[in-house]
Amino acid sequence: GESVGLHLPTLSVQEGDNSIINCAYSNSASDYFIWYKQESGKGPQFIIDIRSNMDKRQGQRVTVLLNKTVKHLSLQIAATQPGDSAVYFCAESGTQAGTALIFGKGTTLSVSS
Amino acid sequence: GAGVSQSPSNKVTEKGKDVELRCDPISGHTALYWYRQSLGQGLEFLIYFQGNSAPDKSGLPSDRFSAERTGGSVSTLTIQRTQQEDSAVYLCASRPDWGGQFFGPGTRLTVL
Secondary structure (H helix, E strand, O other): OOOEEEOOOEEEEEOOOOEEEEEEEOOOOOOEEEEEEEOOOOOOEEEEEEEOOOOEEEOOOEEEEEEOOOOEEEEEEOOOOHHHOEEEEEEEEOOOOOOOOEEOOOEEEEEEO | OOOOEEEOOEEEEOOOOOEEEEEEOOOOOOEEEEEEEOOOOOEEEEEEEEOOOOOEOOOOOOOOEEEEEOOOOOEEEEEOOOOHHHOEEEEEEEEOOOOOOEEOOOEEEEEO
């Protein structure tokens, strides 16, 4: 079936560096994408979302890029901090409220001081 | 509270017993979802409720799993005759008419 995957299971960076977490999706009909951050023992936390009619969206220290041509999604974190250490999941769905999210397996981001 | 809450936070049970997991969604959110997350894995969709429509049960792994949503708010996920492979974190999420899903802290289920 359709699924969302991530290129790298782990990413290690130094504090202050910029981080880029990548995700490839397979369902070309998906029109809504979300990045979640999950810390140990907690539920996923919404970071940022983007609709398919956009190719870039910025938040506070985070930017999501969407390339529909190659079905690729990325999350950029500026000036990465130790508190950013977590597992990051991308998820895709349709725009209808009742559509379930399809998650990838996650990328573990480790930030060292 | 402002977020999605789930109870209990941890549940240890013996194989063959039934368990009930509770989810209180964010007030006003029309959709409610249940997911399962095994150790080190992504989230596996189980079931969702949208308003008064019939729930989408397509993700339930077996007929031992069922869920209800009463009054369009609180939901209960029931697992009958639990098996060791049911051990996981069960996450609930709610969603407004438009936008992302907001997750609760999850219930960690351990079946001995």
